[in-house]
Amino acid sequence: xxxxxxxxxxxxxxxxxxxxxxxxxxxxxxxxxxxxxxxxxxxxxxxxxxxxxxxxxxxxxxxxxxxxxxxxxxxxxxxxxxxxxxxxxxxxxxxxxxxxxxxxxxxxxxxxxxxxxxxxxxxxxxxxxxxxxxxxxxxxxxxxxxxxxxxxxxxxxxxxxxxxxxxxxxxxxxxxxxxxxxxxxxxxxxxxxxxxxxxxxxxxxxxxxxxxx
Numbered sequence: 001x002x003x004x005x006x007x008x009x010x011x012x013x014x015x016x017x018x019x020x021x022x023x024x025x026x027x028x029x030x031x032x033x034x035x036x037x038x039x040x041x042x043x044x045x046x047x048x049x050x051x052x053x054x055x056x057x058x059x060x061x062x063x064x065x066x067x068x069x070x071x072x073x074x075x076x077x078x079x080x081x082x083x084x085x086x087x088x089x090x091x092x093x094x095x096x097x098x099x100x101x102x103x104x105x106x107x108x109x110x111x112x113x114x115x116x117x118x119x120x121x122x123x124x125x126x127x128x129x130x131x132x133x134x135x136x137x138x139x140x141x142x143x144x145x146x147x148x149x150x151x152x153x154x155x156x157x158x159x160x161x162x163x164x165x166x167x168x169x170x171x172x173x174x175x176x177x178x179x180x181x182x183x184x185x186x187x188x189x190x191x192x193x194x195x196x197x198x199x200x201x202x203x204x205x206x207x208x209x210x211x212x213x
Contacts, residue, residue, distance in 0.1 A: 033140035034124040034139055036136070037135070037136045056075060057189065057190075058211075059073065059074040059075070062168050064092075065167070082151075084099065084153070086135040086157060093130075093133050095132075097135050097137075097156070098122045098126075099122060100123045100154045101152070102144070109154050115198075116195060117195050119156050149208050150207055154169075155204075191204070191206070
């Protein structure tokens with residue numbers, strides 16, 4: 001039964017990623033190299049599934065409360081931006097997103113002395129409108145040092161589900177992730193890693209060169 005439910009959730013998620021809808025909010029200030037657009041999907045049954053999902057360089061699970069599958073995070077790239085898309089399955093909405101990107105060197109993400117991430121100190125923190133189930137970040141590639149092909153991405157969210165508010169991280173440590181080698185192809189060029197400090201917070205390491213736009 002659990003397998004059937006997750007398959008149904010994945011199908012709903014693929015529709016979410018593949019749909020087109022007018023944005024209801026757009027932070028176009030480009031503050032700190034970030035531009036954020038949020039979407040509210042009113043009726044997924046009217047949406048046509050497209051091939052957009054497989055065009056992401058990679059996608060990882062969005063996990064709430066460590067063990068609850070609530071959606072996914074897809075990453076792709078344009079000539080100027082790293083494009084990161086949060087999408088939740090039916091029954092779950094996104095209240096806040098927090099995102100940090102860097103070159104993976106020590107200090108790339110703000111952490112406590114023990115290694116737990118300081119979400120409030122991330123590069124960008126965004127509260128969202130009610131009933132949002134899709135958020136798209138355009139992050140200028142200038143946010144990543146030119147000398148670095150390797151980058152690390154931490155994507156956190158506060159989500160609302162049937163039983164209330166939960167914290168969520170992109171990248172289930174059991175995702176697999178495939179090979180992160182430079183020869184890796186689309187959908188395989190990433191690795192999910194855990195922050196230190198004993199928390200279940202995760203982040204993603206990947207190479208810009210493995211993502212072809």
